[in-house]
Amino acid sequence: MSPTVSESEFQDLSRQAEIDGTAPRVGAIIDRGGQILLLERHDTGPIKVPLKLPGATVLPGESLAAAVTRGVLEETGLVVTGIRHHVGDFDYLSPDAQPVRRLHFAVDVAAAHPIHLTAHARYIWAPLDGELPVTSSIRAILETYRNLVHG
Template sequence: MSPTVSESEFEDLSRQAEIDGTAPRVGAIIDRGGQVLLLERHDTGPIKAPLKLPGATVLPRESLAEAVARGVREETGLVVTGIRHHVGDFDYLSPDAHPVRRLHFAVDVATTDPIHLTAHARYYWAPLDGELRVTSSIRRILDTYRNLVLG
């Protein structure tokens, strides 16, 4: 059986974000045979925006686990069946200069298709060992994930 993130670990992560004065957001790593699901924003400019992991802003009174499941469902139509690992996080400033902590989790889903996008232009199944058009912060999260699953 895969390890799962405990309720106390979720609570500790939420509490630490609150202590640090950061708004929690979550991201999900969905793995399909060594490829991860990445989403592309709608973009009309000449420079392509980086790809992103599915995720969500944590709503008031919502647990991190609930936010992960909701974010994956809303952005992809996939159903989270388990949250295996807290892979890592990073802090940044939102466009309106508020501190945010993005917490990333490796998740299991009922099935990896079909994907129904609601807020993104397209999706990609990208190999973990390939060149990915992601931010350096997401690259570090994916590298940590790759090391976790490969041992």
């Protein structure tokens, strides 16, 4: 998995989100030997919320690459050293009914530990080939990633 996402690919993805009228958010796939880092939100309700990938909302004027790097650092304390692939994306409506496009990237990190959570209750390293406790949209992204990595 040596390729890296080019600046022009990042710009094309940003431009397309803007044309489509969606606010860009990013998610990062951090793979530690076939295990994917998933985060659990603080949950106070009776319904168990699915786990999520680290990520961030893209700030005004911020590049997608900068948002990926910032989001991973802010949510996990891990330092992104490279963004290898755009794995895929999906659109959804935010809680205030605004259209959002969540773009997912496979990233390399300097080290997979220690993890310092700031906005989540806990994290797990889940086997990529297991039944992952994530939404169907994230499951599809991770299936694409699995096919990309393991052909």
